[in-house]
Amino acid sequence: MTDFYIEHQKILLSVDCIIFGFDEGQLRVLIGKRQLDPGRGEWSLYGGFVGPDESVDDAASRTVFELTGLRNLYMRQVGAFGNIDRDPGERVVSISYYALINVKDYDDQLRQEHGVEWVNIKELPTMYSDHRDMIRKARKLMQDKIRTEPISFRLLPSLFTLTQLQRLYEAVNGEAVDKRNFRKRIKEMEFIEKTELIDKTGSKRGAYLYRFNKAAYNEDPNFKL
Amino acid sequence: MTDFYIEHQKILLSVDCIIFGFDEGQLRVLIGKRQLDPGRGEWSLYGGFVGPDESVDDAASRTVFELTGLRNLYMRQVGAFGNIDRDPGERVVSISYYALINVKDYDDQLRQEHGVEWVNIKELPTMYSDHRDMIRKARKLMQDKIRTEPISFRLLPSLFTLTQLQRLYEAVNGEAVDKRNFRKRIKEMEFIEKTELIDKTGSKRGAYLYRFNKAAYNEDPNFKL
DNA sequence: TCAAAAGTGTTAGATTTACACCCATGA
DNA sequence: TCATGGGTGTAAATCTAACACTTTTGA
Numbered sequence: 226m227t228d229f230y231i232e233h234q235k236i237l238l239s240v241d242c243i244i245f246g247f248d249e250g251q252l253r254v255l256i257g258k259r260q261l262d263p264g265r266g267e268w269s270l271y272g273g274f275v276g277p278d279e280s281v282d283d284a285a286s287r288t289v290f291e292l293t294g295l296r297n298l299y300m301r302q303v304g305a306f307g308n309i310d311r312d313p314g315e316r317v318v319s320i321s322y323y324a325l326i327n328v329k330d331y332d333d334q335l336r337q338e339h340g341v342e343w344v345n346i347k348e349l350p351t352m353y354s355d356h357r358d359m360i361r362k363a364r365k366l367m368q369d370k371i372r373t374e375p376i377s378f379r380l381l382p383s384l385f386t387l388t389q390l391q392r393l394y395e396a397v398n399g400e401a402v403d404k405r406n407f408r409k410r411i412k413e414m415e416f417i418e419k420t421e422l423i424d425k426t427g428s429k430r431g432a433y434l435y436r437f438n439k440a441a442y443n444e445d446p447n448f449k450l
Numbered sequence: 451m452t453d454f455y456i457e458h459q460k461i462l463l464s465v466d467c468i469i470f471g472f473d474e475g476q477l478r479v480l481i482g483k484r485q486l487d488p489g490r491g492e493w494s495l496y497g498g499f500v501g502p503d504e505s506v507d508d509a510a511s512r513t514v515f516e517l518t519g520l521r522n523l524y525m526r527q528v529g530a531f532g533n534i535d536r537d538p539g540e541r542v543v544s545i546s547y548y549a550l551i552n553v554k555d556y557d558d559q560l561r562q563e564h565g566v567e568w569v570n571i572k573e574l575p576t577m578y579s580d581h582r583d584m585i586r587k588a589r590k591l592m593q594d595k596i597r598t599e600p601i602s603f604r605l606l607p608s609l610f611t612l613t614q615l616q617r618l619y620e621a622v623n624g625e626a627v628d629k630r631n632f633r634k635r636i637k638e639m640e641f642i643e644k645t646e647l648i649d650k651t652g653s654k655r656g657a658y659l660y661r662f663n664k665a666a667y668n669e670d671p672n673f674k675l
Numbered sequence: 676t677c678a679a680a681a682g683t684g685t686t687a688g689a690t691t692t693a694c695a696c697c698c699a700t701g702a
Numbered sequence: 703t704c705a706t707g708g709g710t711g712t713a714a715a716t717c718t719a720a721c722a723c724t725t726t727t728g729a
Contacts, residue, residue: 229486229487229539229540230499230539230540233462233499233501234460234499234501234502235459235460235461235462236460236461236462236500236502237455237458237460237461238463238532238543261454262454263454274458274459275461275532275543276458276459277459277461277541278534279534280532280533280534281530281531281532281533282532282533284532302529302530304527304529304530305527305530305545306506307463307500307505307506307507307509307545308505308506308507309504309505314455315454315455316502318463318500318506318545320530320532320543386681387681387682388680388681403720404681404682404683405682405684405720406718406719406720408683409683409684425727427680427681428679428680428681428726428727428728429678429679429680429681429726429727429728429729430679430680430681430682430725430726430728431680431681431726431727432680432681432682433681433682611708612708612709613707613708628692628693628694629708629709630693630694630709630710630711631691631693633709633710634710634711650700650701652707652708653699653700653701653706653707653708654699654700654701654702654707654708655698655699655700655701655706655707655708656699656700656707656708657707657708657709658708658709676729677727677728677729678727678728678729679726679728679729680725680726680727681724681725681726682723682724682725683722683723683724683725684721684722685720685721686719686720686721687718687719687720688717688718688719688720689716689717689718689719690715690717690718691716691717692713692714692715693712693713693715694711694712694713695710695711696709696710697708697709697710698707698708698709698710699706699707699708699709700704700706700707700708701704701705701706702703702704702705702706
């Protein structure tokens with residue numbers, strides 16, 4: 226490879242991952258105490274550096290896989306964060322991504338090994354560098370997406386009740402919605418299929434379980450909430 | 451500065467700028483023939499490298515200033531483009547930004563000196579590397595923003611007619627809108643002020659000129675189109 | 676038997692869309 | 703005088719938001 230741009234300086238590139246999960250009616254993010262200097266001990270996102278032989282997207286996927294053991298998650302880029310002094314150690318430009326996971330898919334032992342915790346998005350602590358900005362922006366992007374694309378199901382088990390789905394929307398958007406109006410809109414989307422299965426964990430009476438039919442969605446992708 | 455992250459490799463970081471303008475009823479982008487190898491002669495966005503002593507945002511502003519001589523433009527990050535082989539010369543990760551300018555503010559001689567042209571967004575040629583993807587994504591982001599924030603005025607002279615404003619929306623969104631309905635919505639926004647001035651360049655009868663009152667907007671920022 | 680969550684329709688109000696004609700002027 | 707773009711209102715249709723009671727069942 227020729228050095229076409231030899232006169233320009235290179236910069237350290239990292240990725241930081243905002244892992245969203247939904248549990249106990251709350252939207253949560255995986256964060257942990259930073260384990261290296263500088264900033265050791267501060268609350269931080271999980272991240273990594275971009276290697277010379279991987280795309281930035283791949284670096285993000287790899288990092289999320291290291292942390293969660295999960296692949297093929299819904300992931301989107303949040304943006305590049307490039308202030309000069311954003312990293313107290315050295316100039317590092319970071320590109321952050323958010324990912325959606327079903328918390329039940331995440332092995333709790335693996336979580337503990339990485340020293341990360343599920344923190345309610347409404348109760349974020351002070352965080353290292355610009356990580357709080359990253360989370361704020363990721364949340365905003367995710368909110369916008371979840372209204373127009375059927376990605377909410379990535380945060381739920383493959384079978385879910387309508388109440389679970391509603392609670393998820395409420396947690397993401399930060400406000401309660403009317404149960405009847407919500408269900409009315411869900412009924413119009415044929416790719417959200419009612420099964421004959423009943424979930425009895427959430428109530429005595431039990432609630433029907435629904436599933437997202439991806440093939441049906443692809444045939445008639447009209448999603449709006 | 452200590453080398454905390456010494457084991458990691460650095461990467462060349464560039465910025466690429468999508469400059470949007472509105473002229474003759476068309477949404478246009480500034481592009482030029484690439485003047486350096488590799489890819490010399492291919493249609494390309496104007497870009498630059500991120501220096502060690504500037505933030506990525508600053509690098510983008512600087513690059514846009516080099517090209518246009520304009521500062522304090524409305525600029526937003528489009529995202530990081532980080533495929534390994536996106537640059538045929540060497541590994542370069544690029545962060546793209548879009549900017550909105552009033553074409554009349556851009557000195558045409560400066561334009562020619564840089565060898566860039568205003569190209570209709572609907573008639574983009576084949577472009578260098580992933581620049582077309584950048585433009586597509588920038589346009590999408592801009593479309594979303596222009597519905598909810600009063601940034602359209604950045605693409606127009608400070609005095610404009612309602613027909614100009616309407617044509618701009620039509621060009622950005624790619625579809626015609628009803629004149630009466632459009633004007634009805636404009637009238638509801640008090641920060642779009644009618645002046646007593648008449649523009650006679652667009653018609654024999656002449657049309658009232660309007661202006662965007664930023665202070666009034668800040669007091670009651672309810673914009674929606 | 677009662678507490679707790681599941682499930683179900685209607686109506687008023689607000690918003691959006693469709694639509695057609697007269698006006699002023701310069702060429 | 704006529705071609706061109708400027709300017710204006712109303713009504714139907716659609717969408718949104720508000721609202722309350724019955725059901726089931728385990729404790």
